Amino acid sequence: MRWSLIAVASLLGLTACGNSQDGFEGYDAIRQYVRAQTAPPPQPLTRAMIGDFTDPLLYAALPSRNAEAFLGIAMVDGPIVTWWTQNQVALILRDGALIGTRGLGEDLMASSAPDLRVARGTSRRINQYIGPDDTTLTLAWACEVTELGMETVALLGQAWTGKRVDETCDGSAGKLVNSYWLDRDGSIRQARQWVSPSVGYITIQRLID
Amino acid sequence: MTRAGNVGAGLTGWTAIRRSGSCAAALGITLAVAAGAQAQERSRPTLNFYGVTGLIDMPSAESQPNGQISTTISNFGGITRTTLAFQIAPRLSGAFRYSAIQDWNSGGFATYYDRGFDLRLRAIDEGQWASWVPAVTIGLQDFAGTGLYSGEYIVATKHLTDQLKITAGLGWGRLGSSGAFGNTGTRPPIDIGEGGNPNTSQWFRGPVAPFGGIEWQPTDRLTLKAEYSSDAYTLESDERGVFDRNSSFNFGATYEVADGFAIGAYSMYGSELGVFAKLSFNPNDPPNPGSIEPAPAPVAVRVRRADDPGAWSTAWTQEANADAIIAADIETWLAREGMALEAFEVNATEATLWLQNDRYNVAAQAIGRAARILTRTLPASVEVFHIIPVHRGLPISRITLQRSDVEELANALNGGAQIVERAVFSDPGPRPAWSAYADGRYSKFHWGLEPDLELSFFDPEQPVRGDLDLRLWGRYEALPGLVLNGAVAGRIVGNLDQIDRTSNSELPRVRSDFALYAREGDPGLSELTAAYFFKPGRNLYGRATVGYLEPMFGGVSTELLWKPVESRLALGAELNYAVQRDYDMQLGFQDYDVVTGHLTAYYGFGNGYEAQIAAGRYLAGDWGTTVAFRRTFRNGWQLGAFATFTDVSAEQFGEGSFDKGIELTVPLSWFIGQPSRRKSRTVLRSLARDGGQPLIVADRLYPLVRDYQEYWIDDTSARFWR
Numbered sequence: 012m013r014w015s016l017i018a019v020a021s022l023l024g025l026t027a028c029g030n031s032q033d034g035f036e037g038y039d040a041i042r043q044y045v046r047a048q049t050a051p052p053p054q055p056l057t058r059a060m061i062g063d064f065t066d067p068l069l070y071a072a073l074p075s076r077n078a079e080a081f082l083g084i085a086m087v088d089g090p091i092v093t094w095w096t097q098n099q100v101a102l103i104l105r106d107g108a109l110i111g112t113r114g115l116g117e118d119l120m121a122s123s124a125p126d127l128r129v130a131r132g133t134s135r136r137i138n139q140y141i142g143p144d145d146t147t148l149t150l151a152w153a154c155e156v157t158e159l160g161m162e163t164v165a166l167l168g169q170a171w172t173g174k175r176v177d178e179t180c181d182g183s184a185g186k187l188v189n190s191y192w193l194d195r196d197g198s199i200r201q202a203r204q205w206v207s208p209s210v211g212y213i214t215i216q217r218l219i220d
Numbered sequence: 221m222t223r224a225g226n227v228g229a230g231l232t233g234w235t236a237i238r239r240s241g242s243c244a245a246a247l248g249i250t251l252a253v254a255a256g257a258q259a260q261e262r263s264r265p266t267l268n269f270y271g272v273t274g275l276i277d278m279p280s281a282e283s284q285p286n287g288q289i290s291t292t293i294s295n296f297g298g299i300t301r302t303t304l305a306f307q308i309a310p311r312l313s314g315a316f317r318y319s320a321i322q323d324w325n326s327g328g329f330a331t332y333y334d335r336g337f338d339l340r341l342r343a344i345d346e347g348q349w350a351s352w353v354p355a356v357t358i359g360l361q362d363f364a365g366t367g368l369y370s371g372e373y374i375v376a377t378k379h380l381t382d383q384l385k386i387t388a389g390l391g392w393g394r395l396g397s398s399g400a401f402g403n404t405g406t407r408p409p410i411d412i413g414e415g416g417n418p419n420t421s422q423w424f425r426g427p428v429a430p431f432g433g434i435e436w437q438p439t440d441r442l443t444l445k446a447e448y449s450s451d452a453y454t455l456e457s458d459e460r461g462v463f464d465r466n467s468s469f470n471f472g473a474t475y476e477v478a479d480g481f482a483i484g485a486y487s488m489y490g491s492e493l494g495v496f497a498k499l500s501f502n503p504n505d506p507p508n509p510g511s512i513e514p515a516p517a518p519v520a521v522r523v524r525r526a527d528d529p530g531a532w533s534t535a536w537t538q539e540a541n542a543d544a545i546i547a548a549d550i551e552t553w554l555a556r557e558g559m560a561l562e563a564f565e566v567n568a569t570e571a572t573l574w575l576q577n578d579r580y581n582v583a584a585q586a587i588g589r590a591a592r593i594l595t596r597t598l599p600a601s602v603e604v605f606h607i608i609p610v611h612r613g614l615p616i617s618r619i620t621l622q623r624s625d626v627e628e629l630a631n632a633l634n635g636g637a638q639i640v641e642r643a644v645f646s647d648p649g650p651r652p653a654w655s656a657y658a659d660g661r662y663s664k665f666h667w668g669l670e671p672d673l674e675l676s677f678f679d680p681e682q683p684v685r686g687d688l689d690l691r692l693w694g695r696y697e698a699l700p701g702l703v704l705n706g707a708v709a710g711r712i713v714g715n716l717d718q719i720d721r722t723s724n725s726e727l728p729r730v731r732s733d734f735a736l737y738a739r740e741g742d743p744g745l746s747e748l749t750a751a752y753f754f755k756p757g758r759n760l761y762g763r764a765t766v767g768y769l770e771p772m773f774g775g776v777s778t779e780l781l782w783k784p785v786e787s788r789l790a791l792g793a794e795l796n797y798a799v800q801r802d803y804d805m806q807l808g809f810q811d812y813d814v815v816t817g818h819l820t821a822y823y824g825f826g827n828g829y830e831a832q833i834a835a836g837r838y839l840a841g842d843w844g845t846t847v848a849f850r851r852t853f854r855n856g857w858q859l860g861a862f863a864t865f866t867d868v869s870a871e872q873f874g875e876g877s878f879d880k881g882i883e884l885t886v887p888l889s890w891f892i893g894q895p896s897r898r899k900s901r902t903v904l905r906s907l908a909r910d911g912g913q914p915l916i917v918a919d920r921l922y923p924l925v926r927d928y929q930e931y932w933i934d935d936t937s938a939r940f941w942r
Binding site: 103115 | 504505506508509510511512514516517519520521627631632633634635636637853893936938939941942
C-alpha cells in the first residue's frame, strides 16, 4: 500500500479505531504498513535454526518479496499436503508440485500441475487465479517435461544431488520454466515453480520428511 | 480428527514470510507488468476537454475500458470544465460535468456555473463485420438542464495503424454551430424553466456540421492530436466576449505521466492555450493483485468409512453436551478468521451454523471459510452443512452444502464455481431457538471513533464545501434482532457552517436548511435509535426503527421486504412517520411532521447491474417516483445514478427542476488488499432542494439481504476457496 492510498482511504472516512472489527480495520492496516516500513530486515534462515526439530519441515524462498520461511504441515489429504508458515501463508502441494498458495497476494488458486513421478514429454498446464475483477482467471500453457540429468543443489546450505526435471511451458500468458529436483524414489526434494505474474517464482525445499 | 496439529505454532520465533511489507514490491511488479502489456497492438483511448473519450474539444467513437472511472479538469479561454465519467458497460458510458465560465457578466452571474450530463453508446465496434469498419458512437452531450453545452453527435473512429487513428463525425446543436452543411428539421429553443429536464425535442434537430481529427501515439505515453471543431462558441466568443474564436483548428499533446494520470497542453481556436489533466482508474484493477489475508484453515478430509467404521459412529450424539463442545470448537476457529458463531444445532447427520461475518466483504469467501471449519470440527457422520449468514440478528439465507463436495472441491480446478453450483440455497426460516445461541453472543457493546467527511457541492458561491467531522458511535446488540445505535459528531475543520444563503424554498424546508444544521448542530446527535429486525415469514424480512433516525428527522420507520433467495426480483414496502428535528441536533423537534413511505421493486440483471424503482410519498409531502441504476463491482465498488420525479412543479422545486444525483461506494478492502466490510458511501446531489427527498434510515433491508443471496454468491464464487 502506498502513502497516497492511505491518504485517500483516510479522507474517505475508511479508517477508524474502536473495539469492533468494522471500526478498527482501516487504522490497523495503516499501523501494519508503518510497522513494515520501519521494521529491521529479517535474519536470514539457517540450518542451525532447525535444531532438533523432527516434524516435517519445508523451506520456501520468494525472491520477488525478498522473503523466506519455514513451513509446517497444516493438513494432509492423501497426496495433497497443505503447509503453512507461522503467520498462516499456505502452500498446497500435490506430490510435491505446487497446486495452490494462500496469502501471497496474487495467489495460485488451483492448478493441473503434472505428476513428476510419471509425467514426461508433452503436457498441458492450467493455472487458476482470482482475476482483477474477482472472477476466476484461467491461464493455460503447452508444456514439455524433460529430464536433465543429475545436479547438485544446496538444501539450506547442505549439498544434495538429485535428478533435475524441467517443465518448459509456453502459453498466452508467456513462457515459464518450472524445475524439479527428484529424490531416488522419484519424489520432489526441491522445486522452483512459477506462482503468478506479481509473485513470480517460489523455491521450495523439503528439509525434514 | 484434525491431523493438522500445531506444527505451524511450533515455529514461533522463526523468521516467516513478511506479508505486510511486501505490498510495495508487489505493486512495483504489477506496474511493470502493466506497462509491458501496454506496448500492445492498439493506442489508448484518450479523453477530451469535456472529459469523455475524444480528440481535443470534439468526441471520438472509442470507449474507455469497462468500469473505468475518470476525472478530468480542463481549462482554456476562461472556461473550466470538471468531469466525472464512468464506463457503465462495455458500450455505454455516462459523464457528469461541472463547468465555470469566467467573465460571463450576464444574468447576474460574473462567473457562470453550469452542470450537465452526457450519455454515449458505442453502436458499432471497430472491425465488427469487416476489417475496414470503424467504431461508431452516438452521443448526447449535456442532454438535460440548461443545456448550455447541448449537442448530439454520431462519430466514427478507425485505426489506420496501431498508433494512428482518424475520427470523423456529424454534430448537432453546439456541435453543429460552425460549418453546417444542412439541416435536419428546426431545433426549437431550449425551454430552460428551472433546468434539469431532458431536452428531447431538440435532439438531432437543426443545423448539422462535420467535425474530425487525427490522433497519433508515437510512444507509450505521448499522444499528439489535431482536430477540426464544429463548435462556433457563438455565445462565449460573439456575445459574452469570454474568448476570441479565430480558428476551427486545435492541436496539441497529452502525456501519460503515470498509469492513469495524464496532462496535456493545446492550442485552442487560434487564440488560447488550453491545459488538461486526467486522473483515472478502474475498480477492476486494484492497486495490489489478489489479497494477502492469512490462509483459511484447510479442509479436513474424513477417513473413508470402510477404512475406519468406528470414526463414522454416531455414538457421540449420546454424549452429554456434545453440541455445546462442538459449538465452542467452531467458535474458536471462526474467531481466528474474523467471524462469530451466532447459533448452532447438530444431529447425527446434519449441522446448522448461524454465522456472523464481520470480516469478509465477499460473502462467498465467508461461507467457504465457515464450511472448511465445519469439516475440521464436526464428527464424520455429519454429511450435510447448513450455513445461515446472519446480520443484525436477521437470518438471511440458508446455504446447504454436502460435506463430501467440500472435501472434493477445495483444491480442484473451478472449485469455486462447482461448489456454488452444487450448493442449495433456501429460505433460512425463523430465528433459531434461544437454546441454540452461543453463550455471551448478545448484550455486546461495540464502539468506534472515526473521521467523517461531509461535502456539499455546487453552491454558486463556492462549488465545493466540506466538513471533516469526528464521529463517535456505539452499538449495543441487546437481543437477537434488537440493536441500539447512537452517534455524535463534531466538526474538526470545515466551512459548511459559513453558508449564509438562506433557503428560498416554497416547499417545507426538509433539506434546504442543511446549513442551519451544520451551523447550530455542532456537536450534534446524528443518530440515536432502537431497531428491531425480524423474519415474519417465508421469503420475508422486516425492520422497525424508532428514535432520532438521521440528523434532520426523528420518528418511526418500518419496512418489509419480500426476497426469495433464488430470485433476482425483490419487493419492498416502507412506511415512516417523521418529525423534523431542531437545528441544534439535540433532542428537540420542530412542528413539521409527515407520513412518508414507498413501495419499491429491485431487480438484479447479473454481473452487478441493478435497477430500483420506488413510488410513494417524500419528506415534503410530495408524491412521486424514484428511479435508480447501480453497478456493483464484485470487490464492493458501487456507482449509481438516481432521479426522483414528484408532483412538485419545476417552479416550486427550484433550480434543477427535480432531485437527481450520483452515488459512489468505496470499499476499504480494495485499498488494503485484504478483506474488510468497511466502506464509504458518498452521494453527489446536483442541488440539495426539498422536493423528492427520502428519509435516511440506517440498515435498510435490501442491501443487507442481497449480499448473501444466491445470484451474488454465484457471481463471486471465485473467492469461495480463498
